Amino acid sequence: MSTDGGGGLVLVIEHDPAVAELQRRYLSREGFDVEIEADPGRAPAAAEHSRPDVVVLDLSTAALPADLYRRVADAARPAPVVAVTGPLDPAAARVLGDHHIARPFGPRALVGAVAEALRRGTPAAAPAPLRAGSIALDPHDRIAVVGDRRVTLTVTEFDLLEYLMANPGRVFTREQLLDAAWGPGAGAGSRTVDVHIAQLRAKLGEGSPIRTVRGVGYVLDG
Missing domain, CATH: 3.40.50.2300 (Response regulator)
Known part of the structure; x- marks a missing residue:
C-alpha cells in the first residue's frame, strides 16, 4: 500500500x-x-x-x-x-x-x-446470516442450507435468494430483480429471471418460500 x-x-x-x-x-x-x-x-x-x-x-x-x-x-x-x-x-x-x-x-x-x-473505509462487520423457514443463508461465506442439507447455488441464484431473503414479504418486479442480481444495464431479459427462479425453487425443494405474484413478479414469504 x-x-x-x-x-x-x-x-x-x-x-x-x-x-x-x-x-x-x-x-x-x-x-x-x-x-x-x-x-x-x-x-x-x-x-x-x-x-x-x-x-x-x-x-x-x-x-x-x-x-x-x-x-x-x-x-x-x-x-x-x-x-x-x-x-x-x-x-x-x-x-x-x-x-x-x-x-x-x-x-x-x-x-x-x-x-x-x-x-x-470498509465496514468491518460481516453481513448478518439470513433465515426463512428451513432456509439459512450465510452471505459472507456464501453458504446456503435447507434443513440439514447444504445447497450448491450459482452466483446469480445465490444473489437472487439473498436479495429476496433480505426483503421478506416485499414483491419485486422482474426488472428490479434483474438489477439486483445482474446489475443495471446488464442486458438480460425478464425471461432470464423466470429461468433462474425456477432453478432456485428446484434446488430449495418442496415448500420453497418464493412465490409468484401474477402480473408483477416474485416475493419471498417470510
Missing part, C-alpha cells in the same frame, strides 16, 4: 483508455498516486498485487457486476471499492456496497467519492 502520495494509492479499473486517463488526471491533481488496469478480468489480481488504499471499479461492461464487485472487494480488503455504474436502482445499490458513482461523472463526483470512501 503506497504512502508516497498525499492521498494514497488509487487503483482504477477502467476499460476506456480516455476515461481512465481523465480519472488519473483528476485524482493526481488531488495528491493521489494512481495505477490503471484496463482489463476488468484482471481486477482482482491487480487489487491483490498493488494493495491500494481505494479501488475505483468500472462495472458498466461487466457481465456479472455483483460477482466482479465481490471478488475485487475481497482481494482489495480492507481497501474500500467505489463502483462505477450506470444509473442505480436502490436495489442494485445495496448489492454494490456503500460507495458508487454513475456514468457519466464529473471530476468533483469522482474525487468526492474516493475521498468519502477513504474517510469511511
Whole structure:
C-alpha cells in the first residue's frame, strides 16, 4: 500500500483508455498516486498485487457486476471499492456496497467519492446470516442450507435468494430483480429471471418460500 502520495494509492479499473486517463488526471491533481488496469478480468489480481488504499471499479461492461464487485472487494480488503455504474436502482445499490458513482461523472463526483470512501473505509462487520423457514443463508461465506442439507447455488441464484431473503414479504418486479442480481444495464431479459427462479425453487425443494405474484413478479414469504 503506497504512502508516497498525499492521498494514497488509487487503483482504477477502467476499460476506456480516455476515461481512465481523465480519472488519473483528476485524482493526481488531488495528491493521489494512481495505477490503471484496463482489463476488468484482471481486477482482482491487480487489487491483490498493488494493495491500494481505494479501488475505483468500472462495472458498466461487466457481465456479472455483483460477482466482479465481490471478488475485487475481497482481494482489495480492507481497501474500500467505489463502483462505477450506470444509473442505480436502490436495489442494485445495496448489492454494490456503500460507495458508487454513475456514468457519466464529473471530476468533483469522482474525487468526492474516493475521498468519502477513504474517510469511511470498509465496514468491518460481516453481513448478518439470513433465515426463512428451513432456509439459512450465510452471505459472507456464501453458504446456503435447507434443513440439514447444504445447497450448491450459482452466483446469480445465490444473489437472487439473498436479495429476496433480505426483503421478506416485499414483491419485486422482474426488472428490479434483474438489477439486483445482474446489475443495471446488464442486458438480460425478464425471461432470464423466470429461468433462474425456477432453478432456485428446484434446488430449495418442496415448500420453497418464493412465490409468484401474477402480473408483477416474485416475493419471498417470510
